[in-house]
Amino acid sequence: MSKIRIYTIAKELGIENAEMLSILDDLGIEYKSVSSTIEEDTVELIKGIVAEGRGSAPAVAQTDQPQPEKQEEVNTDTVQNDQAKTEKSRVDQTPAQADSGLSAEELAELAELEAEEAAEQAAAAARAELPHRAPVVTIMGHVDHGKTSLLDYIRSSKVAAKEAGGITQHVGAFEAKTSKGRVVFIDTPGHEAFTSIRARGANVADIAVIVIAADDSLMPQTREAIAHAQAAKVPMLVAINKVDLAQADPERVKADLTTINLVPEDYGGDVITVPVSARTGEGVEDLLEYISLTAELEDLRADPKGEFGGVIIESRVDKQAGVLATVMVQEGTLKVGDFLVVGENYGKVKAMTDSAGGRIKEAGPSTPVQILGFSESPSSGELVSRTENEHAARELIAGREEKRREEEEARKKPKLSLDDILGPLSEVQTVNLILRADTQGSLEAIQGILAKKETDDVKLNVLLAGIGAPTEGDVLLASTADATILCFSVVPSGAVKKAAENKEIDLKSYRIIYEMIDEVDRLIKGNLEPVYEEQYLGRAEVRMVIRHPKTGNIAGSYITDGMFKRGAKAMVTRGKEVVYEGNVVGLKRFKDDVREVRQGLECGINLDWDEVQEGDIIEASEMVEVEQ
Numbered sequence: 066m067s068k069i070r071i072y073t074i075a076k077e078l079g080i081e082n083a084e085m086l087s088i089l090d091d092l093g094i095e096y097k098s099v100s101s102t103i104e105e106d107t108v109e110l111i112k113g114i115v116a117e118g119r120g121s122a123p124a125v126a127q128t129d130q131p132q133p134e135k136q137e138e139v140n141t142d143t144v145q146n147d148q149a150k151t152e153k154s155r156v157d158q159t160p161a162q163a164d165s166g167l168s169a170e171e172l173a174e175l176a177e178l179e180a181e182e183a184a185e186q187a188a189a190a191a192r193a194e195l196p197h198r199a200p201v202v203t204i205m206g207h208v209d210h211g212k213t214s215l216l217d218y219i220r221s222s223k224v225a226a227k228e229a230g231g232i233t234q235h236v237g238a239f240e241a242k243t244s245k246g247r248v249v250f251i252d253t254p255g256h257e258a259f260t261s262i263r264a265r266g267a268n269v270a271d272i273a274v275i276v277i278a279a280d281d282s283l284m285p286q287t288r289e290a291i292a293h294a295q296a297a298k299v300p301m302l303v304a305i306n307k308v309d310l311a312q313a314d315p316e317r318v319k320a321d322l323t324t325i326n327l328v329p330e331d332y333g334g335d336v337i338t339v340p341v342s343a344r345t346g347e348g349v350e351d352l353l354e355y356i357s358l359t360a361e362l363e364d365l366r367a368d369p370k371g372e373f374g375g376v377i378i379e380s381r382v383d384k385q386a387g388v389l390a391t392v393m394v395q396e397g398t399l400k401v402g403d404f405l406v407v408g409e410n411y412g413k414v415k416a417m418t419d420s421a422g423g424r425i426k427e428a429g430p431s432t433p434v435q436i437l438g439f440s441e442s443p444s445s446g447e448l449v450s451r452t453e454n455e456h457a458a459r460e461l462i463a464g465r466e467e468k469r470r471e472e473e474e475a476r477k478k479p480k481l482s483l484d485d486i487l488g489p490l491s492e493v494q495t496v497n498l499i500l501r502a503d504t505q506g507s508l509e510a511i512q513g514i515l516a517k518k519e520t521d522d523v524k525l526n527v528l529l530a531g532i533g534a535p536t537e538g539d540v541l542l543a544s545t546a547d548a549t550i551l552c553f554s555v556v557p558s559g560a561v562k563k564a565a566e567n568k569e570i571d572l573k574s575y576r577i578i579y580e581m582i583d584e585v586d587r588l589i590k591g592n593l594e595p596v597y598e599e600q601y602l603g604r605a606e607v608r609m610v611i612r613h614p615k616t617g618n619i620a621g622s623y624i625t626d627g628m629f630k631r632g633a634k635a636m637v638t639r640g641k642e643v644v645y646e647g648n649v650v651g652l653k654r655f656k657d658d659v660r661e662v663r664q665g666l667e668c669g670i671n672l673d674w675d676e677v678q679e680g681d682i683i684e685a686s687e688m689v690e691v692e693q
C-alpha cells in the first residue's frame with residue numbers, strides 16, 4: 066500500500082497544514098512532522114472528514130477556493146461559536162453559582178477569572194485574524210560548508226534586481242520570491258551574527274537553516290550553530306550541501322546527526338534534512354518549500370496597522386550619503402518621514418530603499434529596508450521604535466538616559482532582594498553550561514559524570530559540548546543563555562578571556578576532571594533553594610520596663626542564657642503563655658546601641674511591641690541556612 070506525505074494531502078484537499086495535523090490528532094494518528102507519511106486508507110478517512118466538514122461536497126472539488134478567506138471564515142465561526150458558548154454558560158451558571166454557596170468574594174474572583182479567560186480568547190482570536198507574514202531565515206554552519214554559496218544561489222535565482230544591470234548593495238538581508246510567497250534571508254551567515262543580535266534582546270530569525278557539507282559531515286562549528294539555534298528555540302532545517310560532489314555522503318551526515326540527538330525523519334525522528342547543491346541548484350526549491358512549510362506551522366503573523374517595531378540588522382557609513390542602516394520591520398508599517406528612536410539616538414527617515422535597491426515609501430512586517438536618516442551608526446540587534454514627532458523622540462530618549470543612570474547607580478550598591486535571600490520559590494532551576502574539552506573522549510567522560518549530578522530541583526543543561534578552545538561565539542551564547550563556560554585541558558585565548566570579562570561570563574579552565582565537577586557541584590548548590598532552620602540564641606528575664614518617648618518601651622533585661630542579637634526573632638512568655646512573637650529591633654548597653662549582648666549581662670531590649678512587662682521571659686532565635 067502506498068504512503069503519502071501529510072503536506073501533500075493538505076495541499077490536495079486545500080486545507081492548512083495545521084488543520085490537517087489537528088485532524089490527525091483527533092484520529093489519534095501518530096506523526097513526526099508535516100512531511101511524515103500516512104497510509105492511503107487514512108487518507109480516504111481524512112478526505113471523508115474534510116468533505117463532511119464542508120457539507121458533503123467532494124473535498125477535492127474545493128481546492129481552488131481562495132485559502133486565506135476560507136481560513137478566516139473558519140476562524141470567525143469558531144470564535145463566534147466560542148463566544149456564544151461562553152455567553153450561554155454564563156447565563157446557565159449564574160443561578161447555579163448563586164446556589165453553590167460561594168461567597169461574594171469567591172464569585173467576584175470567579176467572574177474575574179472568566180473575564181481574563183475571555184480576554185485571552187479574544188486576544189488569540191484577534192491574532193488569528195492578522196495576516197501572515199513572511200518568515201525570516203538565517204543560515205548557519207561550519208566554515209566552507211557553503212553558507213555564502215547557498216545564499217548567493219538563492220539570491221541570484223530568486224531576486225530580481227530592480228535597476229537593470231545595477232549591482233545590489235549588501236544590506237544584510239534580502240527577500241526571495243518563491244512559489245509559496247516571500248522568504249526573507251539574513252545574509253550575514255554564521256551563528257555569531259545570529260547570537261549577537263539576540264544578545265541585544267532581539268529575535269530576528271524565525272527559522273535557522275544549518276548547512277552541512279555532504280563530504281565533511283558534522284564539524285565543530287556545525288555543533289556550535291545547532292547549539293545557538295537550540296538556545297534561541299528557533300526551528301531548524303538541515304541542508305545537506307554539496308551533494309553534486311562524487312564523494313558526497315548524505316547518509317553519513319544523517320547518521321552523524323543522530324549522535325547529537327537530532328534524528329532525521331528517515332530515521333524516525335522529526336529533523337527535516339534536505340539534500341542540496343549550491344553549485345547546481347539541486348534541491349534548493351525543496352529547501353524553500355520546507356522553509357515555507359515550517360513557517361506555516363509556526364503561524365507567523367504581524368499587524369501591518371499596529372505599532373511599529375523593528376530591529377537593526379546592520380549599518381554602515383557612506384562617505385556621501387551618511388549613515389545607512391538596515392532595519393527589519395517586525396510589526397506595523399515604516400514610512401518615509403517617520404521619527405525613529407534607537408537606544409539613545411533618534412533620526413527621521415529621509416529615504417528608504419528595499420533590499421533589491423528600489424526606492425520605497427513604506428514597508429510592512431518582515432521587510433528589510435535600508436534607511437537614511439540616523440546621525441550615528443546604530444548597532445546590529447538594537448530595537449527600533451517610532452515616535453509621533455521629534456519632541457516625543459527626545460522625551461523617550463531622556464527617559465531612557467535616566468533609566469540607564471539609575472541602573473548604573475543600582476549596580477554600584479547591590480541591594481538584596483527577597484529572591485536573593487529566599488531564592489525563587491520552588492521552581493526547578495537550570496544550570497546552563499558550555500563545555501569545552503581537548504578530545505571527544507574527555508567530553509563524553511565529563512558529560513557522563515554530569516548526567517548523574519542532576520537532581521529533581523536542579524537540572525543541568527549542556528548548551529554546547531565542543532572540542533577545542535572556547536570561542537567568542539561561545540561567550541556570546543553564554544551571555545544570551547546565562548551559561549557558565551567550563552574548559553577541560555583547553556586554554557581560552559586572550560581575546561576570548563577578555564570578551565568573557567567584558568560580558569561578565571564565568572569562564573573557567575581545569576586540568577583535573579574532578580575539579581571541574583566540584584565547580585558544577587558548587588553551581589548546583591548555588592541554584593538550590595536555601596533551606597532555613599530556626600536556631601535558639603538565648604533567653605532573657607525582663608527586670609524593669611523603661612518608657613522611651615521615641616523608641617517605645619524598652620525591656621531592661623538580664624541575659625540568663627546564650628546571647629541576644631539585634632534583628633533576632635523574639636518570643637515573649639508570661640507565666641506559661643506565649644504573649645508575643647516578633648523581632649528584636651534594638652539592643653542597648655547603657656546608652657549605646659549594640660549588635661549583641663552575651664549571657665550574664667544586663668541590657669535594654671527593644672521589641673516591635675510595646676506591652677512587655679516586668680517578669681516576662683524573652684527568648685531569642687534566628688533563621689540559619691542549613692547545608693543540604
Ligand SMILES: Nc1nc2c(ncn2[C@@H]2O[C@H](COP(=O)(O)OP(=O)(O)OP(=O)(O)O)[C@@H](O)[C@H]2O)c(=O)[nH]1
Pocket residue numbers: 206207208209210211212213214215254306307308309310341342343344345
Ligand atoms: N561542489 C560544490 N561546492 C560548493 C558547494 N557549495 C559551496 N561550494 C564550495 O565550497 C567552498 C566554500 O563555500 P562558501 O559558500 O564560501 O562556504 P561558507 O560556509 O560560506 O564559508 P565561510 O564563509 O568561510 O564560513 C567554495 O569553494 C564553494 O565554491 C556545492 O554545493 N557544491
